Amino acid sequence: MYLEARSRLFEGDPTPPLREALTFAYPTPAGRDAALQVLDEFDMTRPDVVLALVPQLLELALGLDYRSGKVRQMIARLEPAASEKALTxxxxxxxxxxxxxxxxxWGLIELLDKVGLVKMRKKVIAAAACSADEDTRITARQWNEQLKNRD
Structure with a gap:
């Protein structure tokens, strides 16, 4: 039953119902999780849908839980030029x-690192380093230390 329903979803344009399920003002966690599962299963065959949903997915990518990591992976699998255009x-x-x-x-820097947007990542780290919030400045220092020998 699930496979049949999932297949029907991708016969037309699945973006509107997925966007509705991912929008923070509306979704129930179960609806959001179901939308993420569908996207995770189809992201390689329908990157156009993932790309169209980047604004909604970004908020989910910022966290530090398992769901956020999966969303960062989904976005990172997009073509680099397309993800840069969507993320800028x-x-x-x-x-x-x-x-x-x-x-x-932290979540945004990690996403930009996974996507390979080095200039944008550096810009976000620089902004974090200038933050009035001590924890945000610590985040910048930790990323700078982590990346010191990489870039």
């Missing part, structure tokens, strides 16, 4: 948002 305006908005916490910075 989102990162700009993120950096303009003064309410972001250290965990948000």
């Amino acid at each position: 305006p989102i990162v700009v908005g993120f950096l303009e948002d003064g309410s972001r916490e250290a965990a948000d910075y």
